[in-house]
Amino acid sequence: xxxxxxxxxxxxxxxxxxxxxxxxxxxxxxxVTIGPRTVVHPKARIIAEAGPxxxxxxxxxxxxxxxxxxxxxNILPDTEGVEPKTMTIGINNVFEVGCVSQALKIGxxxxxxxxxxxxxxxILTSGCIVGACCQVNxxxxxxxxxxxxxxxxxxxxxxxxxxxxxxxxxxxxxxxxNYHHMKKTVKGTSTPVRx
Amino acid sequence: MASLxxxxxxxxxxxxxxxxxxxxxxxxxxxxxxxxRSLECVSHEVDSHYCPSCLENMPSAEAxxxxxxxxxxxxxxxxxxxxxxxxxxxxMHTLSTRATNIPAPLPDDPSKTAMKKAYYxxxxxxxxxxxxVGMADKSVASGGxxxxxxxxxxxxxxxxxxxxxxxxxxxxxxxxxxLARRRPYMPLAFSEKYxxxxxxxxQRPGAPITSLAGLSLKEGEDQKEINIEPAQALDExxxxxxxxxxxxxxxxxxxxLRQRLLQPDFQPAxxxxxxxxxxxxxxxxxxxxxxxxxxxxxxxFNPTSxxxxxxxxxxxxxxxxxxxxxxxxxFQKECxxxxxxxxxxxxxxxVTLVGCEEGDPEDINSTAKVMVPTKELVLAGKDxxxxxxxxxxPQDFQDDPxxxxxxxxxxIGFFIKVxxxxxxxxxxxxxxxxxxxxxxxxxxxxPSEEGDAPAEAIWLTHHVELSLGPxxx
Numbered sequence: 001x002x003x004x005x006x007x008x009x010x011x012x013x014x015x016x017x018x019x020x021x022x023x024x025x026x027x028x029x030x031x032v033t034i035g036p037r038t039v040v041h042p043k044a045r046i047i048a049e050a051g052p053x054x055x056x057x058x059x060x061x062x063x064x065x066x067x068x069x070x071x072x073x074n075i076l077p078d079t080e081g082v083e084p085k086t087m088t089i090g091i092n093n094v095f096e097v098g099c100v101s102q103a104l105k106i107g108x109x110x111x112x113x114x115x116x117x118x119x120x121x122x123i124l125t126s127g128c129i130v131g132a133c134c135q136v137n138x139x140x141x142x143x144x145x146x147x148x149x150x151x152x153x154x155x156x157x158x159x160x161x162x163x164x165x166x167x168x169x170x171x172x173x174x175x176x177x178n179y180h181h182m183k184k185t186v187k188g189t190s191t192p193v194r195x
Numbered sequence: 196m197a198s199l200x201x202x203x204x205x206x207x208x209x210x211x212x213x214x215x216x217x218x219x220x221x222x223x224x225x226x227x228x229x230x231x232r233s234l235e236c237v238s239h240e241v242d243s244h245y246c247p248s249c250l251e252n253m254p255s256a257e258a259x260x261x262x263x264x265x266x267x268x269x270x271x272x273x274x275x276x277x278x279x280x281x282x283x284x285x286x287m288h289t290l291s292t293r294a295t296n297i298p299a300p301l302p303d304d305p306s307k308t309a310m311k312k313a314y315y316x317x318x319x320x321x322x323x324x325x326x327x328v329g330m331a332d333k334s335v336a337s338g339g340x341x342x343x344x345x346x347x348x349x350x351x352x353x354x355x356x357x358x359x360x361x362x363x364x365x366x367x368x369x370x371x372x373x374l375a376r377r378r379p380y381m382p383l384a385f386s387e388k389y390x391x392x393x394x395x396x397x398q399r400p401g402a403p404i405t406s407l408a409g410l411s412l413k414e415g416e417d418q419k420e421i422n423i424e425p426a427q428a429l430d431e432x433x434x435x436x437x438x439x440x441x442x443x444x445x446x447x448x449x450x451x452l453r454q455r456l457l458q459p460d461f462q463p464a465x466x467x468x469x470x471x472x473x474x475x476x477x478x479x480x481x482x483x484x485x486x487x488x489x490x491x492x493x494x495x496f497n498p499t500s501x502x503x504x505x506x507x508x509x510x511x512x513x514x515x516x517x518x519x520x521x522x523x524x525x526f527q528k529e530c531x532x533x534x535x536x537x538x539x540x541x542x543x544x545x546v547t548l549v550g551c552e553e554g555d556p557e558d559i560n561s562t563a564k565v566m567v568p569t570k571e572l573v574l575a576g577k578d579x580x581x582x583x584x585x586x587x588x589p590q591d592f593q594d595d596p597x598x599x600x601x602x603x604x605x606x607i608g609f610f611i612k613v614x615x616x617x618x619x620x621x622x623x624x625x626x627x628x629x630x631x632x633x634x635x636x637x638x639x640x641x642p643s644e645e646g647d648a649p650a651e652a653i654w655l656t657h658h659v660e661l662s663l664g665p666x667x668x
Contacts, residue, residue, distance in 0.1 A: 129322055146447075149286065149321040156285060156466065157447040159327050 014046075016185045017057075021173050024181040026061075030069075035059070035091070039172045042180055044095075051084035056091040056108075060165055060172070065095040068102055072120065090126070092164040099130075109161045127161030199518045207509070208557055208658035211236030216560075216660060222509035223491045225484040226635055229653060231509055237482040237491055244476040245498035246277035248289045252498055253277070253476055276473035279337055283318035284454060284469035290316040290325075292336055316340065316471060328467055343470050345460045357421045481505075511539050514546055514574060514631055516659055519608055523667045526618045531610050532663060538574035538605040546572045546631045548611075549656075557658045558626050565625040566612040568598040577605040615666055626660040 014028040019036030022028070026040045030048025034040065035057035043063045046053060050071040061067065069087040090108040095101060096116075103118040107126040112118065116130045119137025124130075128142050131149035136142070145158050176182075202218035209215045209222060215233045223232045244253040281290040292314050299311040313332035316325040325340075326332070333339035345351075436442075448466050455462045463469055482492040493505040519533040538544045548567035551558040573592050581604050592602065600608040615623045632652040 131320070147322045154286075154321075155447065156321060156323070158322050158324070160324075162322070 014183065016183055018185045019057075020185060021176055022183040022185075023176060024183055026183075028183070037169060037173070039169055039176065041065075041172075041176075048087070050082070051086050053087045053089070055089045056093075058092040058164060058166075058169060059089060059095070060093070060169060061095045062097045064098045066100045067095065068100070069104070070102060070120070094162075094165055096132075109164060111162050127158075129158075129162060199521065204518055204662050205516050206660045206662075207231060207513075208660070209233040209236065214557070219509050219513060219515050223482065224507055224509040224512045225487060225489060225491060226507060226512065227487045227489050228484060229633065229635065229655060231513070231657065232484055232491060234482075236485060238485055239480050239482060242479040242481050242494060243496060243498075244275065244478055246280055246474055247477050248280045248474060249277060250498045251277065251279070252496070275476050277476060278473065280474040281316060281340065281471040282457075282474050283321060283323050284458065284471050285323040285466070286318060286321040287457065288318050288320040289474065290318055290471055293317045294336070295332070297332070314339070325471065328470055330470070340471070342472060343461070347460070353421070353423055357423045360421055512633065513655075513657065514538050514544060514629070516629065516661070518661060518663070521663050524613070524615055524623050524663060524665070526615050526666055529612050529614050532613050532661075533600055533608055533610055534661075535606055535608045536572065536574060538577055540634070541576045541578070542634060543576050544574045544631055546574060546629060548572070549628045549630060551626055551628065551658075560624045560660055561626045562617045562621070563613050563615040563623045563625050563663075565614075565627055567627050568595075568609055568611070570595060570598060572599070572607060572609060574607060575602075575605050613663065618666065620665065622665060623663040624660060625663065626658060628656050628658050630654055630656045 013031075014022070015031075015033040016022050017034060017036045017038075020034045020038045020040070022034060022038075022040040023042040023044075025042030026044040026046070028034075028040075028046045031052035032046050032048050033052070033054045034046075035055055037057045038055060038059040038061070040046070040061045041063045044061045045064075045066045045068070046055070046061070047066070047068040047070075049069055051069050053067065053069050055061075055067075067087075067089070069085070071082070075082055085104060087104050089106045090110075092109045093106060094111045096112060096114040098115045099112045099117070101112055101116075101118045102120045103122045103124055104120065105123045107124055107128075109127050110124050111129045113130060113132040113134075115133045117135040117137070118124070118130065119135075121139035122136050123141040125142060125144045127145040129147045129149075130136055131147070131153075133151070134148050134153045136148060136153065142148075143157070145161055147156050147158050148154070149156075202220050205218060206216040207219050207222060209217065209231045211233060213235060215235055217233055221234065223234075223237065224230070225232050245251065246253070282288070283290050293316075294312045294314050296310040297313045299309065311334065313334060314336050315330075315332045317323070330340075450463060450466050450469060454466075454469060455464070458469070458472060461468070461470075479494045479496075479498070481490055481494065483490050490505050491507045492503060494500075494503050515537045517535045517537070519535050521532050522530050524530050536546060550565055550567050551561065575592075594602060594607075598609055600610060602608075611625075611627075613623065613625055631654070633655050634652050
C-alpha cells in the first residue's frame with residue numbers, strides 16, 4: 001500500500017476517497033476518513049483529537065461547521081489508558097453553516113441546522129433534524145425522524161425523512177473546483193474522478 | 196457604554212389620568228394641547244386590517260358586513276383572517292407552498308405518464324408539512340386548501356342570530372323607557388347588551404359599532420321570529436376507552452395546550468388532527484388625543500409603507516436628555532455626571548433646569564440630591580445641511596466650561612452634581628425639571644396684520660427622572 005498520497009503510520013492524515021470534494025481551506029486534523037460524494041466547504045473544520053472520525057458518503061459539510069472528536073472534559077490529553085473512540089457519521093447528512101457536532105454516532109439523512117450544538121453524549125439515528133441554534137447535550141438516542149426546533153428545543157416527529165440534497169451536492173461538486181483548490185484524494189480502484 | 200443609552204434610563208413624566216413615567220421615545224406630543232401624551236392617555240382606533248405575510252389589505256369589517264348580512268357569522272370569521280396565507284398549526288410560523296413533481300397519467304392517454312406539479316404546505320421552522328395530517332397534495336398553488344368544517348357551525352349560527360334579536364329587542368325597550376322617563380345621564384352601557392364596553396363606545400361617536408348588537412334592522416323590515424331549541428342535558432356520557440389507563444402515551448402525538456387552544460373550535464388532542472388555519476390579520480392603528488380629539492399618529496393605508504401621514508412623536512418636539520458618562524458613585528460624596536441635551540427643532544431653544552423642591556409630589560423616586568446648572572442653556576437649531584456645509588461658521592455661544600462640556604451642532608453636554616443619599620442596594624435615581632420654550636407651529640395662522648412673529652413661544656416644563664446605576668463603594 002505504498003500509495004504516494006497517503007502518509008505512513010501513525011495515521012494522522014485525511015483519507016479522502018475519490019469522488020469527494022474537499023476544499024484546501026478546510027481544516028482537517030487527525031485521522032479522518034471521508035467517503036465519496038461528500039463535499040467539505042472551505043473553513044469547515046474536522047478535528048479528530050481523541051480518536052478517528054469516519055464520514056460516509058453524500059454528506060454536505062458547510063462553512064464554519066465544526067466536527068470534533070474531543071476528549072471528555074475531565075480527561076487531559078496526556079492521560080494514558082484512554083481508549084480512542086471512533087466517531088461515525090453516516091450518509092446523506094447535512095451540517096449547515098456554523099454548527100458544532102461532537103456526537104459520536106450520527107446516522108443517515110440527518111440535518112444539523114446552522115449554529116446547532118450537539119454534545120458528546122447524543123446519538124442521532126436517521127432522519128433527525130436539529131434546528132438552528134438548538135443545543136442538544138442530553139445523554140440519549142434521538143429517535144428517528146425527530147425534529148428539534150425552537151428556543152426551548154421542542155420536539156416533534158415528522159412522517160418522512162428529509163430529502164437527500166443530491167441536487168445541491170451535484171451543483172457544488174461542479175462549481176467548487178472552479179473557485180477553490182481541492183485536497184488530494186486517495187486514488188481508489190474505481191474510475192478516477194478529477195481532483 | 197451602550198447601557199447608558201438604554202431608553203429606560205431617562206424617564207419623562209406624563210400628566211394624564213395616571214401619572215406615567217416612560218422614556219421619551221415612547222411618548223407622543225399633542226401640539227394643540229402642548230402636552231406630552233403616553234399610550235395610555237390616547238385612544239387607539241383601528242385603521243385597517245392587513246395580512247402580515249402577503250401584505251394584502253383587507254376591506255374593513257363594516258364594508259363586508261353591510262354587503263352580505265345573511266352569513267353573518269362566517270363573515271365575522273373571514274374578516275380577520277387572510278384568504279391566502281396559512282399558519283403552521285405546530286409552531287405558528289407562516290406556511291410556504293412547495294411543489295414536487297409526481298408522475299401522473301395523462302388524461303388523454305392513460306398509458307403514458309407525464310410529470311405534474313403537486314403542491315403541499317410546509318413550515319420552514321418546525322418542518323411540518325400538510326402531508327403529516329393526511330391532506331392530499333393539491334394541483335393548484337393557491338386557493339385549493341380548505342379548512343375543515345366545524346360540525347357545530349349551524350347550531351352556533353342559529354344561537355347567535357337568536358341572541359342578536361333578543362339584544363335588539365331589549366335595546367329598543369330600554370331606549371323607549373329612556374325617552375319616556377327623560378333621564379339625562381343614562382350610561383351607554385345599559386343600552387348595548389353585547390356592546391364592546393362603554394369606554395370604546397364613547398370614543399367613537401357616530402361610528403357604527405361592530406359588535407353583535409350593533410347590527411340594527413332597518414325600519415320596516417319584518418323581524419323574523421327565530422326559535423331555538425334549548426340544549427338538552429344527557430344522562431349518559433360516552434365511556435372512556437378501556438385501555439385509557441394502560442395504553443402508553445405517545446408523547447409526540449399529544450398536542451400542547453397552545454396548539455390546542457389556537458383552534459378553539461376543534462381543540463384536537465392528537466397532532467395528526469392539527470389542520471392549518473388561515474393567518475390572522477394585523478391592524479394598523481391610529482392614535483387620538485382624548486382631550487382635543489386631534490390625531491397624534493396616523494399611518495399610511497398601504498401595508499407595505501411604514502411611513503405616517505401624521506406623526507406627532509415627542510422626540511421631534513421636546514429636547515431629549517441622555518446620560519453620557521457616570522463616574523463612580525459614592526455614598527454622600529459629590530459626583531459629576533455628564534448629560535447631553537439634544538434639540539430636535541430647527542430654531543434655537545433655551546432650556547433651564549430646575550431642581551425639584553422639598554415635598555414635590557412628583558418627586559417620589561429620587562434617591563440622591565442633585566445640583567443642576569442654574570444658568571440657561573442655549574441649544575442651536577437642528578440643521579440638516581450643516582454636516583455638508585464646511586464653510587459654515589460655528590455659532591458663538593459663550594459657554595461656561597464648568598457647566599457645558601462640549602457643543603456639537605444641536606447637542607450640548609453639561610454637568611450635573613449628584614450626591615447619593617441612600618446607601619442601600621439599587622440604582623441611584625435623580626429627578627429635576629426641564630423648562631424649555633416651544634414654538635407652536637400648529638396654531639392657526641392669523642392674518643399678518645397682527646405683526647406678530649408667526650409662532651409664539653410658550654414655556655413647557657417636564658419632570659425628568661434619571662437612573663444612574665448602583666453605588667460603587
